[in-house]
Amino acid sequence: MRMFCILIALIFSPFSFSFDCYDKAGKDYQIDPDLLRAVAFRESSFQPNAINQASPTRYAIGLMQIHSQNFAELQQYGIHEIHLKKDPCMNIYTGAYYLAKFIRITGDIWKGVGAYNAGLSSKKEQQLKRQKYANEVYSIYLQIKSQKGK
Secondary structure, eight states, X not given: OHHHHHHHHHHHOHHHHHHHHHXXXXXXXXXXXXXXXXXXXXXXXXXXXXXXESSSSOEEETTTTXXXXXXXXXXXXXXXHHHHHHOHHHHHHHHHHHHHHHHHHHTSHHHHHHHHHHOSOOSHHHHHHHHHHXXXXXXXXXXXXXXXTO
């Protein structure tokens, strides 16, 4: 009976649901789900309602902190801001889409991770931001991997 209660709690927990989405999105976009988890932790500390507001028109939302500059592009696919706010799985899939896009463009996983946060500008400042962000995500990624080994 105890195991059944734990199983039910896990099945209906929004937190566990979003974790299943990391696995699904990782499979669909051919990205290690733990890398998606590392990005989400760095971006939002796994807070599905996280909002990072730079200005009234420039902000990022959700687990993967999808930036408002992407909303027009996403609307072409039927994805609207409200979906990204209310559906953690949609937010994870959208983040996976952009991460996969940057990995493909840069031809390198960690350069793609850096670009997820700091874009593709060739300015030195942006290059440094990309490297710093990639290093931070890499550190989180290693921690996630080490926890799984225990």
